[in-house]
Amino acid sequence: MKYFLYIYGCQMNISDAERIEAVLGSLGYNKTKLCDDADLVIFVTCSVRQSAEDRVWGIVRNLNRLRSKGKKLKVILTGCMALRKEVVRKMTGVDIFLDIKDLNKLPQLLGIKPGKEEIESYLSVKPKYENKFTAYVPIMTGCNNFCAYCIVPYVRGREMSRSPQEVIKEVKELIKKGYKEIILLGQNVNSYAPELKIQSSELRTRSKNSKLLKITDFPDLLEYIAQLSGNFWLSFLTSHPKDLSDKLIEVIAKNPRICPYINLPVQAGDDLILKKMNRKYTVKQYKLLVKKIRKSIPEVAISTDIIVGFPGESKKQFLNSVKLFKDMKYDMAYLNQYSPREGTASAKMKDTVSHAEKERRDKELDKVLNKTALAINKKLVGKVLDVLVERKGKSDLWLAKTKTFKVVKFTSDKNLLGKFVKIKITKAKSFGLEGDSVDSLNSI
Ligand code: SAH
Ligand code: SF4
Ligand code: F3S
Numbered sequence: 001m002k003y004f005l006y007i008y009g010c011q012m013n014i015s016d017a018e019r020i021e022a023v024l025g026s027l028g029y030n031k032t033k034l035c036d037d038a039d040l041v042i043f044v045t046c047s048v049r050q051s052a053e054d055r056v057w058g059i060v061r062n063l064n065r066l067r068s069k070g071k072k073l074k075v076i077l078t079g080c081m082a083l084r085k086e087v088v089r090k091m092t093g094v095d096i097f098l099d100i101k102d103l104n105k106l107p108q109l110l111g112i113k114p115g116k117e118e119i120e121s122y123l124s125v126k127p128k129y130e131n132k133f134t135a136y137v138p139i140m141t142g143c144n145n146f147c148a149y150c151i152v153p154y155v156r157g158r159e160m161s162r163s164p165q166e167v168i169k170e171v172k173e174l175i176k177k178g179y180k181e182i183i184l185l186g187q188n189v190n191s192y193a194p195e196l197k198i199q200s201s202e203l204r205t206r207s208k209n210s211k212l213l214k215i216t217d218f219p220d221l222l223e224y225i226a227q228l229s230g231n232f233w234l235s236f237l238t239s240h241p242k243d244l245s246d247k248l249i250e251v252i253a254k255n256p257r258i259c260p261y262i263n264l265p266v267q268a269g270d271d272l273i274l275k276k277m278n279r280k281y282t283v284k285q286y287k288l289l290v291k292k293i294r295k296s297i298p299e300v301a302i303s304t305d306i307i308v309g310f311p312g313e314s315k316k317q318f319l320n321s322v323k324l325f326k327d328m329k330y331d332m333a334y335l336n337q338y339s340p341r342e343g344t345a346s347a348k349m350k351d352t353v354s355h356a357e358k359e360r361r362d363k364e365l366d367k368v369l370n371k372t373a374l375a376i377n378k379k380l381v382g383k384v385l386d387v388l389v390e391r392k393g394k395s396d397l398w399l400a401k402t403k404t405f406k407v408v409k410f411t412s413d414k415n416l417l418g419k420f421v422k423i424k425i426t427k428a429k430s431f432g433l434e435g436d437s438v439d440s441l442n443s444i
Pocket of ligand 2: 144146147150188
């Protein structure tokens with residue numbers, strides 16, 4: 001039996017897909033690179049914007065056409081769309097709508113006897129990691145913030161944190177396997193709140209390790225992992241500005257293993273829009289936070305997410321976003337055109353900004369971003385940076401990333417995949433660097 005996998009959306013979906021693959025593998029399914037060869041097609045979906053959902057609808061319709069011509073195929077839809085009642089009600093041709101939290105029920109749903117092991121929570125399923133040197137490790141799922149535009153709290157449910165013991169165990173195994181980069185994942189990592197209760201006997205034996213039990217929040221967990229021995233980088237996604245604490249800044253500043261990269265979504269540069277979005281901070285507070293971060297972590301790269309065309313966003317309010325972009329000088333930004341999502345608070349507000357105007361605002365921010373990112377990157381020319389080699393390009397070309405998540409191109413005739421290398425930067429673009437390999441030391 002062969003399966004084909006479609007993955008949309010955020011890193012959490014990439015990580016979920018690795019757990020789905022592990023379960024399918026244990027049931028004897030093999031992955032295929034051609035959808036046409038598959039007996040089973042799985043969609044790991046995203047609902048954050050309508051466009052992401054539309055693509056899935058299109059492919060499911062095509063598969064239905066193939067099936068009406070006699071192709072035998074099972075379709076599973078999981079991820080965030082599977083939790084939208086409207087999708088489940090209207091989409092035909094899907095055999096199983098799977099709530100990812102019910103991953104343990106997948107064998108039964110496929111009519112296969114489950115393995116011996118009972119899976120407690122889906123996050124305790126051991127993933128089949130896609131990559132041999134970079135691994136995503138979810139530390140929490142869900143969201144309690146209810147930003148007015150956002151569907152995530154409705155589809156992912158309330159915040160749930162994994163126990164530090166479970167997270168640390170997964171990370172230790174990855175380090176042992178030689179993983180070079182660990183990325184801790186959560187919709188809002190700073191809301192990480194492990195239960196303090198010690199339940200199982202396993203935890204009781206571990207309780208001797210008093211350090212472990214002192215993990216009560218995200219900075220504790222991050223610092224604990226940063227101090228494990230091994231040769232790896234550590235980073236995390238994503239931080240809500242209202243929850244990023246001084247303690248976290250301190251932990252990043254004093255642990256060189258933690259990547260100086262912070263994704264700090266601002267969403268809007270205007271106080272009234274921020275209020276309507278239910279973001280719970282002002283532009284001034286956000287700026288102060290960025291200032292504090294830059295002061296404590298001078299080499300930091302900051303990226304953001306922003307929405308253009310939120311209901312009622314006037315030209316003047318949009319210009320406040322432009323101004324903020326100029327002020328903040330972001331390294332990177334994810335620009336999003338507002339898309340109303342059924343069931344969210346802002347879906348009830350009038351979508352006043354036209355598609356063309358959203359497009360224009362998107363482009364205007366993109367221009368500012370290109371300029372600030374280029375200016376920052378130009379300062380790196382001549383410097384020697386540690387990079388992790390991620391991909392091979394054509395002939396001797398390699399693609400690597402810096403500790404600040406910037407792409408670096410360089411050439412070498414050695415196989416450097418998954419290795420740390422020192423690169424002297426020779427050229428800078430807005431979203432990329434070029435350089436020459438200084439040596440190929442396999443150490444940080
Ligand atoms: N937890 C993260 C965001 C997760 S969603 C945070 O709090 O920042 C990823 C991004 O999608 C958001 O940062 C936002 O910019 C964008 N987004 C969410 N809902 C959207 C919508 N309805 N329309 C357009 N963009 C949206
Ligand atoms: Fe969505 Fe806001 Fe939660 Fe982020 S913090 S996932 S934008 S509701
Ligand atoms: Fe999309 Fe769900 Fe992630 S809506 S962004 S896949 S949490």
